[in-house]
Amino acid sequence: MLVAIDGPAGAGKSTVARAVARALGFTYLDTGAMYRCVALARLRQPQGDLAALRIEVGELVLLDGEDVTGAIREPDVTAHASHVAADPAVRAAMVERQRALFADGDWVAEGRDIGTVVAPAAELKIYLDASDEERARRRAEQTGRPVDEVLAEQRDRDARDRERAASPLHAAADAHVIDTTGLSLEEVVERIAARAKELQSA
Ligand code: DC
Numbered sequence: 001m002l003v004a005i006d007g008p009a010g011a012g013k014s015t016v017a018r019a020v021a022r023a024l025g026f027t028y029l030d031t032g033a034m035y036r037c038v039a040l041a042r043l044r045q046p047q048g049d050l051a052a053l054r055i056e057v058g059e060l061v062l063l064d065g066e067d068v069t070g071a072i073r074e075p076d077v078t079a080h081a082s083h084v085a086a087d088p089a090v091r092a093a094m095v096e097r098q099r100a101l102f103a104d105g106d107w108v109a110e111g112r113d114i115g116t117v118v119a120p121a122a123e124l125k126i127y128l129d130a131s132d133e134e135r136a137r138r139r140a141e142q143t144g145r146p147v148d149e150v151l152a153e154q155r156d157r158d159a160r161d162r163e164r165a166a167s168p169l170h171a172a173a174d175a176h177v178i179d180t181t182g183l184s185l186e187e188v189v190e191r192i193a194a195r196a197k198e199l200q201s202a
Contacts, residue, residue: 001026001106001107001123001124001196001199001200002102002106002107002108002109002114002119002122002123002124003017003020003021003024003026003107003108003109003122003123003124003126003192003196004109004111004114004115004118004119004122004124004125004126004172004175005017005020005108005109005110005111005114005126005128005192006110006111006112006113006114006115006116006125006126006127006128006169006171006172006175007112007126007127007128007129007169007171008112008129008135008158008161008162008169009135009139009154009157009158009161010130010134010135010136010138010139010154011128011129011130011135011180012128012130012138012180012185012188013110013128014030014110015185016110016128016180016185016188016189016192017030017108017109017110018108019185019189020108020189020192020193020196021107021108023189023193024106024108024193024196024197025106026105026106026107026108027105027106027107027108028107028108028109028110029057029098029101029107029108029109029110030057030061030110030111031057031094031098031109031110031111031112031114031118032081032110032111032112033057033061033072034055034057034094034097034098035081035084035085035090035094036061036072036073036077036078036081037053037055037057037061037063037068037072038050038053038055038081038084038090038094039072039077039080039081039083039084040063040068040071040072040077040080041053041063042080042084043076043077043080050089050090050093051093055097075153078153078157079153079157082156082157082160082161083160085112085160085161085164086160086164086165086166087166088165088166091113091166091167095113095117095118098111098114098118098119099118099119102118102119112161112167112169113167113169115127115171115172115174115175116167116170116171116172117167120172123196123199124176124192124195124196124199125172125174125175125176126175126176126178126192127171127172127175127176127177127178128178128180128188129177129178129179129180130179130180130181131181132151132154132155132158133147133151134180134181134182135154136150136151136154139154176192176195178191178192
């Protein structure tokens with residue numbers, strides 16, 4: 001079974017997806033971390049071979065065996081990730097790797113295109129959203145940076161994620177859209193886990 005959780009940055013995807021995976025005993029995959037690894041690799045070596053990159057995303061994120069869990073969250077990598085994610089060749093390579101993982105076992109995967117492109121047949125599709133201000137406030141709280149700075153960067157990244165030609169961010173027609181503004185994350189997790197359990201026992 002695959003639970004696909006898509007939505008913009010700061011909607012609560014990571015926290016929710018991790019907790020849903022724990023509640024269900026499924027494996028969690030952060031597909032954004034894969035694009036971040038490509039961005040880091042490209043910043044270091046712009047002409048590097050994409051196919052040769054070893055990307056392992058688990059509790060730790062490893063790039064060619066190096067622990068880059070912290071490095072991929074740096075602002076320059078974050079900004080570059082939304083550029084590399086618009087490159088059709090990068091997307092094709094990441095989608096192929098993600099599909100290979102999902103072929104085996106039960107997964108909760110978060111990203112932008114899981115329910116629309118990577119796994120349109122996912123048993124459960126969730127699209128998490130929240131107001132721009134709420135999303136920026138959450139990110140600012142996590143990173144200790146000023147909200148207005150985070151909000152401005154977030155608007156640029158959102159525009160790139162939503163307006164790119166290759167797999168732009170949007171909700172799948174059959175996704176459950178949950179606006180997390182003002183909701184507790186526990187409530188959201190419970191709702192998704194309950195729906196997944198219903199589907200499992202059906
Ligand atoms: O979720 P995140 O902020 O870690 O994602 C990093 C970048 O990668 C962001 O610009 C969106 C992009 N991304 C994507 O295009 N498709 C995915 N499935 C996951 C992330």
